[in-house]
Amino acid sequence: QLVEQLKSLDQKHFLHPTSSIEEQQIYGPAAIFCEGKGIYLKDLGGKTYIDGMSSLWNVNIGHGRTEIAEVAKEQMEKLAFSSCFATFSNEPAIKLAAKIAQMAPGDLNTVFFTSGGSESNDTAIKLARHYWILKGQPNRQKIISRTLSYHGVAFGSTNATGIEGFRKFTNSPAPDFYYVNKDSAAELRKLILELGPENVAAFISEPVQGAGGVNVPKPDYFKEVREICDEYGVLFIADEVITGFGRTGKNFGIEHFGVVPDMMTFAKGVSSGYVQLGGVLISEKIHRDLCALSKGILMHGYTYSGHALACAVGLKNIEIIEREGLVQNAKEMGEEMLKGFQALQKKYDFIGKVRTFGLLGAIEFVKNRETGERFDPLLSPIAVKEMVKRGLILRTVTYDQDTLVFSPPLIITKDELNDILRIVDETLAYLQNEVVV
Numbered sequence: 001q002l003v004e005q006l007k008s009l010d011q012k013h014f015l016h017p018t019s020s021i022e023e024q025q026i027y028g029p030a031a032i033f034c035e036g037k038g039i040y041l042k043d044l045g046g047k048t049y050i051d052g053m054s055s056l057w058n059v060n061i062g063h064g065r066t067e068i069a070e071v072a073k074e075q076m077e078k079l080a081f082s083s084c085f086a087t088f089s090n091e092p093a094i095k096l097a098a099k100i101a102q103m104a105p106g107d108l109n110t111v112f113f114t115s116g117g118s119e120s121n122d123t124a125i126k127l128a129r130h131y132w133i134l135k136g137q138p139n140r141q142k143i144i145s146r147t148l149s150y151h152g153v154a155f156g157s158t159n160a161t162g163i164e165g166f167r168k169f170t171n172s173p174a175p176d177f178y179y180v181n182k183d184s185a186a187e188l189r190k191l192i193l194e195l196g197p198e199n200v201a202a203f204i205s206e207p208v209q210g211a212g213g214v215n216v217p218k219p220d221y222f223k224e225v226r227e228i229c230d231e232y233g234v235l236f237i238a239d240e241v242i243t244g245f246g247r248t249g250k251n252f253g254i255e256h257f258g259v260v261p262d263m264m265t266f267a268k269g270v271s272s273g274y275v276q277l278g279g280v281l282i283s284e285k286i287h288r289d290l291c292a293l294s295k296g297i298l299m300h301g302y303t304y305s306g307h308a309l310a311c312a313v314g315l316k317n318i319e320i321i322e323r324e325g326l327v328q329n330a331k332e333m334g335e336e337m338l339k340g341f342q343a344l345q346k347k348y349d350f351i352g353k354v355r356t357f358g359l360l361g362a363i364e365f366v367k368n369r370e371t372g373e374r375f376d377p378l379l380s381p382i383a384v385k386e387m388v389k390r391g392l393i394l395r396t397v398t399y400d401q402d403t404l405v406f407s408p409p410l411i412i413t414k415d416e417l418n419d420i421l422r423i424v425d426e427t428l429a430y431l432q433n434e435v436v437v
Protein backbone atom coordinates (compact mmCIF):
# COMPACT_ATOMS: atom_id res chain seq x y z
CA GLN A 1 0.00 0.00 0.00
CA LEU A 2 2.65 2.52 1.09
CA VAL A 3 4.91 1.42 -1.76
CA GLU A 4 2.14 1.94 -4.34
CA GLN A 5 1.29 5.35 -2.87
CA LEU A 6 4.92 6.44 -2.96
CA LYS A 7 5.34 5.13 -6.50
CA SER A 8 2.51 7.23 -7.81
CA LEU A 9 3.71 10.34 -5.91
CA ASP A 10 7.18 9.71 -7.33
CA GLN A 11 5.82 9.59 -10.89
CA LYS A 12 3.87 12.79 -10.42
CA HIS A 13 6.25 14.93 -8.39
CA PHE A 14 9.82 13.70 -8.68
CA LEU A 15 11.85 14.25 -11.84
CA HIS A 16 14.81 11.92 -11.39
CA PRO A 17 18.37 12.73 -12.37
CA THR A 18 19.44 11.08 -15.62
CA SER A 19 16.14 9.21 -15.69
CA SER A 20 14.45 7.39 -18.47
CA ILE A 21 11.34 9.55 -18.28
CA GLU A 22 9.22 7.25 -20.45
CA GLU A 23 10.03 4.20 -18.36
CA GLN A 24 9.51 6.16 -15.16
CA GLN A 25 6.05 7.20 -16.34
CA ILE A 26 5.06 3.61 -17.16
CA TYR A 27 6.59 1.69 -14.27
CA GLY A 28 7.50 4.21 -11.57
CA PRO A 29 10.66 3.71 -9.50
CA ALA A 30 12.20 0.23 -9.71
CA ALA A 31 13.08 0.31 -6.02
CA ILE A 32 12.43 2.70 -3.17
CA PHE A 33 15.39 2.24 -0.86
CA CYS A 34 14.95 2.68 2.85
CA GLU A 35 18.01 1.14 4.53
CA GLY A 36 21.67 0.53 3.87
CA LYS A 37 24.30 -1.50 5.68
CA GLY A 38 27.75 -2.30 4.37
CA ILE A 39 27.50 -3.30 0.72
CA TYR A 40 23.74 -3.90 1.01
CA LEU A 41 20.67 -1.79 0.30
CA LYS A 42 17.12 -2.68 1.25
CA ASP A 43 13.93 -1.43 -0.39
CA LEU A 44 10.51 -0.77 1.05
CA GLY A 45 9.27 -4.10 -0.25
CA GLY A 46 11.83 -5.79 2.01
CA LYS A 47 14.12 -6.92 -0.81
CA THR A 48 17.90 -6.77 -0.30
CA TYR A 49 20.36 -5.78 -3.03
CA ILE A 50 24.13 -5.77 -3.27
CA ASP A 51 25.17 -2.23 -4.14
CA GLY A 52 27.74 -3.19 -6.77
CA MET A 53 28.17 0.44 -7.83
CA SER A 54 28.69 1.98 -4.36
CA SER A 55 25.43 3.71 -5.43
CA LEU A 56 26.94 6.25 -7.86
CA TRP A 57 30.62 5.27 -7.56
CA ASN A 58 30.70 7.08 -4.25
CA VAL A 59 29.78 5.13 -1.10
CA ASN A 60 33.36 3.97 -0.62
CA ILE A 61 33.09 3.09 3.09
CA GLY A 62 29.75 1.31 2.64
CA HIS A 63 26.32 2.20 3.99
CA GLY A 64 25.06 2.67 7.52
CA ARG A 65 28.18 3.76 9.40
CA THR A 66 27.21 4.75 12.93
CA GLU A 67 30.46 6.64 13.42
CA ILE A 68 29.56 8.99 10.60
CA ALA A 69 26.09 9.54 12.02
CA GLU A 70 27.63 10.36 15.40
CA VAL A 71 30.14 12.85 14.07
CA ALA A 72 27.41 14.46 11.95
CA LYS A 73 25.13 14.82 14.98
CA GLU A 74 27.92 16.23 17.10
CA GLN A 75 28.98 18.75 14.46
CA MET A 76 25.41 19.71 13.65
CA GLU A 77 24.68 20.44 17.28
CA LYS A 78 27.89 22.42 17.67
CA LEU A 79 27.99 24.29 14.37
CA ALA A 80 26.26 22.91 11.28
CA PHE A 81 27.22 25.80 9.07
CA SER A 82 28.94 29.11 9.09
CA SER A 83 29.94 31.02 6.01
CA CYS A 84 33.50 30.71 4.75
CA PHE A 85 33.10 33.75 2.58
CA ALA A 86 36.02 36.10 2.46
CA THR A 87 38.04 35.80 5.63
CA PHE A 88 35.74 33.63 7.75
CA SER A 89 36.60 30.01 8.38
CA ASN A 90 35.74 26.99 10.52
CA GLU A 91 37.68 24.16 12.12
CA PRO A 92 36.45 21.13 10.11
CA ALA A 93 37.06 22.93 6.79
CA ILE A 94 40.60 23.91 7.78
CA LYS A 95 41.43 20.44 9.05
CA LEU A 96 39.95 18.69 6.02
CA ALA A 97 41.79 20.97 3.59
CA ALA A 98 45.06 20.21 5.36
CA LYS A 99 44.32 16.47 5.42
CA ILE A 100 43.50 16.30 1.70
CA ALA A 101 46.61 18.33 0.87
CA GLN A 102 48.67 15.84 2.84
CA MET A 103 47.14 12.90 0.93
CA ALA A 104 47.45 14.46 -2.52
CA PRO A 105 50.54 13.99 -4.69
CA GLY A 106 53.21 16.64 -5.30
CA ASP A 107 52.53 20.23 -4.39
CA LEU A 108 48.73 20.08 -4.65
CA ASN A 109 48.38 21.75 -1.30
CA THR A 110 45.44 24.14 -1.36
CA VAL A 111 41.76 23.24 -1.46
CA PHE A 112 38.70 25.11 -2.71
CA PHE A 113 35.55 23.36 -1.42
CA THR A 114 32.33 22.73 -3.33
CA SER A 115 29.28 20.50 -2.85
CA GLY A 116 29.97 17.98 -5.63
CA GLY A 117 31.80 16.99 -8.77
CA SER A 118 30.08 19.26 -11.29
CA GLU A 119 30.74 22.32 -9.17
CA SER A 120 34.34 21.18 -8.72
CA ASN A 121 34.97 20.90 -12.44
CA ASP A 122 33.27 24.21 -13.16
CA THR A 123 35.46 25.74 -10.49
CA ALA A 124 38.63 24.23 -11.96
CA ILE A 125 37.74 25.45 -15.45
CA LYS A 126 36.98 28.95 -14.15
CA LEU A 127 40.12 29.03 -12.02
CA ALA A 128 42.21 28.01 -15.03
CA ARG A 129 40.72 30.76 -17.17
CA HIS A 130 40.99 33.29 -14.37
CA TYR A 131 44.61 32.29 -13.78
CA TRP A 132 45.56 33.16 -17.35
CA ILE A 133 43.74 36.47 -17.16
CA LEU A 134 45.75 37.33 -14.04
CA LYS A 135 48.93 36.22 -15.79
CA GLY A 136 48.27 38.70 -18.61
CA GLN A 137 47.29 36.05 -21.16
CA PRO A 138 43.53 36.67 -21.39
CA ASN A 139 43.19 34.77 -24.68
CA ARG A 140 44.06 31.50 -22.99
CA GLN A 141 40.45 30.42 -22.47
CA LYS A 142 40.02 27.22 -24.49
CA ILE A 143 39.42 23.97 -22.66
CA ILE A 144 40.30 20.56 -24.10
CA SER A 145 38.88 17.27 -22.87
CA ARG A 146 38.67 13.67 -24.10
CA THR A 147 36.03 11.73 -25.97
CA LEU A 148 33.84 9.67 -23.64
CA SER A 149 34.87 11.74 -20.64
CA TYR A 150 32.28 12.67 -18.02
CA HIS A 151 32.79 15.77 -15.92
CA GLY A 152 29.29 16.62 -14.69
CA VAL A 153 26.24 18.62 -15.61
CA ALA A 154 26.89 22.22 -14.56
CA PHE A 155 27.57 24.55 -17.47
CA GLY A 156 31.34 24.19 -17.73
CA SER A 157 31.45 20.55 -16.75
CA THR A 158 28.73 19.67 -19.29
CA ASN A 159 30.67 21.37 -22.03
CA ALA A 160 33.88 19.64 -20.98
CA THR A 161 32.08 16.29 -21.09
CA GLY A 162 33.08 14.15 -24.05
CA ILE A 163 29.89 12.06 -24.08
CA GLU A 164 27.90 13.92 -26.71
CA GLY A 165 24.43 13.17 -25.38
CA PHE A 166 24.97 15.35 -22.32
CA ARG A 167 25.90 18.32 -24.49
CA LYS A 168 23.04 17.75 -26.93
CA PHE A 169 20.59 18.05 -24.01
CA THR A 170 20.58 21.80 -24.57
CA ASN A 171 21.62 21.72 -28.20
CA SER A 172 24.11 24.47 -27.53
CA PRO A 173 27.70 23.35 -27.36
CA ALA A 174 29.64 26.30 -25.96
CA PRO A 175 32.49 27.88 -27.87
CA ASP A 176 35.98 27.30 -26.53
CA PHE A 177 35.46 23.63 -25.63
CA TYR A 178 37.27 20.99 -27.69
CA TYR A 179 37.57 17.22 -27.59
CA VAL A 180 40.42 14.90 -28.50
CA ASN A 181 40.42 11.15 -28.99
CA LYS A 182 40.68 9.62 -25.53
CA ASP A 183 43.57 7.35 -26.50
CA SER A 184 45.82 9.77 -28.32
CA ALA A 185 48.30 12.13 -26.71
CA ALA A 186 49.54 12.96 -30.23
CA GLU A 187 46.08 14.28 -31.05
CA LEU A 188 46.22 16.53 -28.01
CA ARG A 189 49.48 18.05 -29.22
CA LYS A 190 48.05 18.50 -32.72
CA LEU A 191 44.93 20.24 -31.42
CA ILE A 192 46.89 22.57 -29.12
CA LEU A 193 49.02 23.58 -32.11
CA GLU A 194 45.97 24.08 -34.31
CA LEU A 195 44.23 26.24 -31.70
CA GLY A 196 47.44 28.07 -30.87
CA PRO A 197 48.92 27.29 -27.44
CA GLU A 198 48.46 30.96 -26.53
CA ASN A 199 44.69 30.33 -26.67
CA VAL A 200 44.51 27.15 -24.59
CA ALA A 201 43.83 27.37 -20.86
CA ALA A 202 43.66 23.75 -19.76
CA PHE A 203 43.30 20.09 -20.54
CA ILE A 204 40.96 18.12 -18.28
CA SER A 205 40.82 14.35 -17.92
CA GLU A 206 39.73 11.59 -15.57
CA PRO A 207 42.71 9.31 -14.79
CA VAL A 208 40.39 6.40 -15.60
CA GLN A 209 37.11 7.27 -17.29
CA GLY A 210 34.13 6.14 -15.23
CA ALA A 211 30.79 6.85 -16.90
CA GLY A 212 32.46 6.45 -20.31
CA GLY A 213 33.05 2.76 -19.56
CA VAL A 214 35.94 2.35 -17.08
CA ASN A 215 38.37 3.20 -19.87
CA VAL A 216 41.96 2.78 -18.70
CA PRO A 217 44.58 4.74 -20.65
CA LYS A 218 47.89 3.30 -21.79
CA PRO A 219 50.51 3.37 -19.00
CA ASP A 220 52.51 6.23 -20.55
CA TYR A 221 49.51 8.31 -21.66
CA PHE A 222 49.58 10.84 -18.81
CA LYS A 223 53.38 11.17 -18.90
CA GLU A 224 52.99 12.31 -22.50
CA VAL A 225 50.07 14.56 -21.57
CA ARG A 226 52.10 16.17 -18.78
CA GLU A 227 55.02 16.79 -21.16
CA ILE A 228 52.76 18.29 -23.82
CA CYS A 229 51.00 20.53 -21.29
CA ASP A 230 54.37 21.69 -19.92
CA GLU A 231 55.73 22.33 -23.39
CA TYR A 232 52.83 24.62 -24.33
CA GLY A 233 52.08 26.06 -20.90
CA VAL A 234 48.65 24.41 -20.76
CA LEU A 235 47.28 23.58 -17.30
CA PHE A 236 46.48 19.92 -16.63
CA ILE A 237 43.38 19.25 -14.53
CA ALA A 238 42.79 15.69 -13.27
CA ASP A 239 39.17 14.88 -12.50
CA GLU A 240 39.44 12.53 -9.52
CA VAL A 241 35.73 12.61 -8.69
CA ILE A 242 35.46 8.83 -9.08
CA THR A 243 39.12 7.83 -8.82
CA GLY A 244 39.92 9.77 -5.65
CA PHE A 245 39.97 8.48 -2.08
CA GLY A 246 41.12 4.93 -2.64
CA ARG A 247 38.91 3.68 -5.44
CA THR A 248 41.85 2.66 -7.66
CA GLY A 249 44.11 1.19 -4.96
CA LYS A 250 45.95 4.46 -4.36
CA ASN A 251 44.68 7.64 -2.73
CA PHE A 252 44.27 9.25 -6.16
CA GLY A 253 44.10 7.62 -9.58
CA ILE A 254 46.70 9.85 -11.21
CA GLU A 255 49.35 8.52 -8.80
CA HIS A 256 49.45 5.30 -10.86
CA PHE A 257 50.79 7.30 -13.78
CA GLY A 258 53.60 9.09 -11.94
CA VAL A 259 52.64 12.65 -12.81
CA VAL A 260 51.31 15.59 -10.82
CA PRO A 261 48.49 17.69 -12.30
CA ASP A 262 48.16 21.45 -11.79
CA MET A 263 44.70 21.01 -10.35
CA MET A 264 42.75 18.03 -9.16
CA THR A 265 39.00 17.90 -8.66
CA PHE A 266 37.31 15.56 -6.20
CA ALA A 267 33.87 14.75 -4.70
CA LYS A 268 32.05 11.42 -4.19
CA GLY A 269 34.53 9.35 -2.12
CA VAL A 270 35.66 12.34 -0.03
CA SER A 271 32.48 11.91 2.00
CA SER A 272 31.35 8.51 0.66
CA GLY A 273 28.04 10.17 -0.18
CA TYR A 274 26.99 10.67 3.46
CA VAL A 275 26.78 14.38 2.72
CA GLN A 276 27.36 16.47 -0.39
CA LEU A 277 30.98 17.52 -0.65
CA GLY A 278 33.61 18.15 -3.29
CA GLY A 279 36.50 20.42 -4.09
CA VAL A 280 39.47 21.44 -6.18
CA LEU A 281 43.10 21.04 -5.19
CA ILE A 282 45.44 23.59 -6.71
CA SER A 283 49.21 23.49 -6.93
CA GLU A 284 51.45 25.70 -4.83
CA LYS A 285 52.54 27.54 -7.95
CA ILE A 286 48.98 28.42 -8.95
CA HIS A 287 48.15 29.36 -5.38
CA ARG A 288 51.25 31.53 -5.12
CA ASP A 289 50.43 33.29 -8.40
CA LEU A 290 46.82 33.81 -7.35
CA CYS A 291 47.97 35.33 -4.07
CA ALA A 292 50.58 37.53 -5.76
CA LEU A 293 48.44 38.75 -8.66
CA SER A 294 44.89 38.93 -7.28
CA LYS A 295 43.64 42.36 -6.47
CA GLY A 296 40.30 42.51 -4.76
CA ILE A 297 37.91 39.63 -4.38
CA LEU A 298 38.01 36.10 -5.85
CA MET A 299 34.66 36.40 -7.63
CA HIS A 300 33.82 32.72 -7.27
CA GLY A 301 32.40 30.87 -4.28
CA TYR A 302 29.44 28.76 -3.26
CA THR A 303 27.32 29.31 -0.16
CA TYR A 304 28.35 25.83 0.91
CA SER A 305 32.09 26.08 0.18
CA GLY A 306 33.68 24.78 3.38
CA HIS A 307 30.41 23.57 4.92
CA ALA A 308 31.30 22.66 8.52
CA LEU A 309 29.07 19.59 8.82
CA ALA A 310 30.11 18.23 5.40
CA CYS A 311 33.79 18.73 6.20
CA ALA A 312 33.48 17.02 9.60
CA VAL A 313 31.90 14.04 7.85
CA GLY A 314 34.67 14.12 5.21
CA LEU A 315 37.31 14.00 7.93
CA LYS A 316 35.69 11.02 9.64
CA ASN A 317 35.25 9.26 6.28
CA ILE A 318 38.96 9.62 5.50
CA GLU A 319 39.83 8.45 9.00
CA ILE A 320 37.81 5.27 8.35
CA ILE A 321 39.43 4.73 4.92
CA GLU A 322 42.87 4.96 6.53
CA ARG A 323 42.12 3.02 9.71
CA GLU A 324 40.55 0.10 7.87
CA GLY A 325 43.18 -0.04 5.12
CA LEU A 326 40.54 0.42 2.42
CA VAL A 327 42.98 1.71 -0.21
CA GLN A 328 44.96 -1.53 0.03
CA ASN A 329 41.72 -3.54 0.08
CA ALA A 330 40.64 -1.84 -3.15
CA LYS A 331 43.90 -2.96 -4.73
CA GLU A 332 43.62 -6.55 -3.50
CA MET A 333 39.92 -6.99 -4.19
CA GLY A 334 40.41 -5.37 -7.60
CA GLU A 335 42.89 -8.12 -8.43
CA GLU A 336 40.37 -10.73 -7.28
CA MET A 337 37.66 -9.09 -9.35
CA LEU A 338 39.86 -9.32 -12.45
CA LYS A 339 40.42 -13.04 -11.86
CA GLY A 340 36.65 -13.48 -11.58
CA PHE A 341 36.09 -11.53 -14.82
CA GLN A 342 38.67 -13.65 -16.63
CA ALA A 343 36.96 -16.85 -15.51
CA LEU A 344 33.66 -15.51 -16.86
CA GLN A 345 35.36 -14.51 -20.10
CA LYS A 346 36.51 -18.11 -20.59
CA LYS A 347 33.00 -19.36 -19.98
CA TYR A 348 31.00 -16.98 -22.17
CA ASP A 349 31.88 -16.33 -25.82
CA PHE A 350 29.90 -13.12 -25.84
CA ILE A 351 32.26 -11.43 -23.37
CA GLY A 352 34.79 -9.29 -25.22
CA LYS A 353 37.31 -7.29 -23.21
CA VAL A 354 37.36 -7.26 -19.42
CA ARG A 355 39.33 -4.83 -17.26
CA THR A 356 39.73 -3.62 -13.71
CA PHE A 357 41.63 -0.75 -12.15
CA GLY A 358 41.45 -1.10 -8.38
CA LEU A 359 37.77 -1.52 -7.61
CA LEU A 360 36.60 -0.20 -10.94
CA GLY A 361 35.68 -2.90 -13.40
CA ALA A 362 34.15 -3.48 -16.81
CA ILE A 363 32.93 -6.43 -18.85
CA GLU A 364 32.24 -5.71 -22.52
CA PHE A 365 29.72 -7.70 -24.52
CA VAL A 366 30.29 -8.50 -28.19
CA LYS A 367 28.49 -10.68 -30.68
CA ASN A 368 31.78 -11.52 -32.31
CA ARG A 369 35.12 -11.33 -30.52
CA GLU A 370 37.09 -10.98 -33.77
CA THR A 371 35.11 -8.18 -35.38
CA GLY A 372 33.89 -6.58 -32.14
CA GLU A 373 30.36 -6.51 -33.59
CA ARG A 374 27.75 -5.71 -30.94
CA PHE A 375 24.35 -7.12 -30.18
CA ASP A 376 21.22 -5.35 -31.36
CA PRO A 377 19.56 -4.56 -29.03
CA LEU A 378 22.54 -4.17 -26.72
CA LEU A 379 22.98 -6.80 -24.06
CA SER A 380 24.21 -4.81 -21.05
CA PRO A 381 20.91 -2.98 -20.37
CA ILE A 382 19.12 -6.35 -20.37
CA ALA A 383 21.83 -7.78 -18.09
CA VAL A 384 21.46 -4.91 -15.61
CA LYS A 385 17.68 -5.42 -15.39
CA GLU A 386 18.12 -9.16 -14.87
CA MET A 387 20.69 -8.56 -12.14
CA VAL A 388 18.39 -6.19 -10.26
CA LYS A 389 15.82 -9.02 -10.20
CA ARG A 390 18.54 -11.22 -8.67
CA GLY A 391 19.48 -8.59 -6.09
CA LEU A 392 22.58 -6.99 -7.64
CA ILE A 393 22.88 -3.37 -8.73
CA LEU A 394 25.35 -2.65 -11.53
CA ARG A 395 25.42 -0.11 -14.33
CA THR A 396 25.52 -0.22 -18.06
CA VAL A 397 27.53 1.92 -20.48
CA THR A 398 26.22 2.06 -24.00
CA TYR A 399 28.06 4.98 -25.60
CA ASP A 400 30.40 3.41 -28.12
CA GLN A 401 30.27 0.07 -26.32
CA ASP A 402 28.02 -2.47 -24.60
CA THR A 403 29.54 -2.69 -21.16
CA LEU A 404 28.67 -3.71 -17.65
CA VAL A 405 30.51 -1.59 -15.09
CA PHE A 406 31.38 -2.35 -11.48
CA SER A 407 32.35 -0.08 -8.61
CA PRO A 408 31.67 -1.89 -5.32
CA PRO A 409 32.30 -0.32 -1.91
CA LEU A 410 35.96 -0.43 -0.86
CA ILE A 411 35.03 -2.42 2.25
CA ILE A 412 34.06 -5.42 0.16
CA THR A 413 35.31 -8.83 1.34
CA LYS A 414 36.30 -11.76 -0.84
CA ASP A 415 33.10 -13.62 0.04
CA GLU A 416 30.98 -10.61 -0.87
CA LEU A 417 32.86 -10.20 -4.13
CA ASN A 418 32.20 -13.86 -4.89
CA ASP A 419 28.50 -13.23 -4.28
CA ILE A 420 28.60 -10.50 -6.92
CA LEU A 421 30.45 -12.74 -9.36
CA ARG A 422 28.01 -15.59 -8.72
CA ILE A 423 25.00 -13.43 -9.55
CA VAL A 424 26.76 -12.13 -12.66
CA ASP A 425 27.50 -15.73 -13.68
CA GLU A 426 23.89 -16.79 -13.14
CA THR A 427 22.64 -13.84 -15.13
CA LEU A 428 25.03 -14.44 -18.00
CA ALA A 429 23.98 -18.10 -18.10
CA TYR A 430 20.39 -16.90 -18.39
CA LEU A 431 21.33 -14.46 -21.16
CA GLN A 432 23.16 -17.19 -23.02
CA ASN A 433 20.16 -19.49 -22.93
CA GLU A 434 17.34 -17.00 -23.35
CA VAL A 435 18.64 -13.92 -25.09
CA VAL A 436 21.85 -14.49 -27.03
CA VAL A 437 21.03 -17.86 -28.66
Ligand code: PLP
Residues within 6 Å of the ligand: 056, 115, 116, 117, 118, 119, 121, 150, 151, 152, 153, 206, 210, 211, 239, 240, 241, 242, 267, 268
Ligand atom coordinates in the same frame (compact mmCIF):
# COMPACT_ATOMS: atom_id res chain seq x y z
N1 PLP B 1 33.38 13.94 -12.71
C1 PLP B 1 33.27 12.61 -12.76
C2 PLP B 1 34.45 11.81 -13.21
C3 PLP B 1 32.09 11.97 -12.39
O1 PLP B 1 31.97 10.65 -12.48
C4 PLP B 1 31.01 12.77 -11.94
C5 PLP B 1 29.73 12.15 -11.53
O2 PLP B 1 29.46 10.99 -11.76
C6 PLP B 1 31.15 14.15 -11.93
C7 PLP B 1 32.36 14.70 -12.29
C8 PLP B 1 30.03 15.03 -11.50
O3 PLP B 1 29.84 14.93 -10.14
P1 PLP B 1 28.45 15.33 -9.45
O4 PLP B 1 27.43 14.39 -10.00
O5 PLP B 1 28.73 15.18 -7.98
O6 PLP B 1 28.17 16.75 -9.81
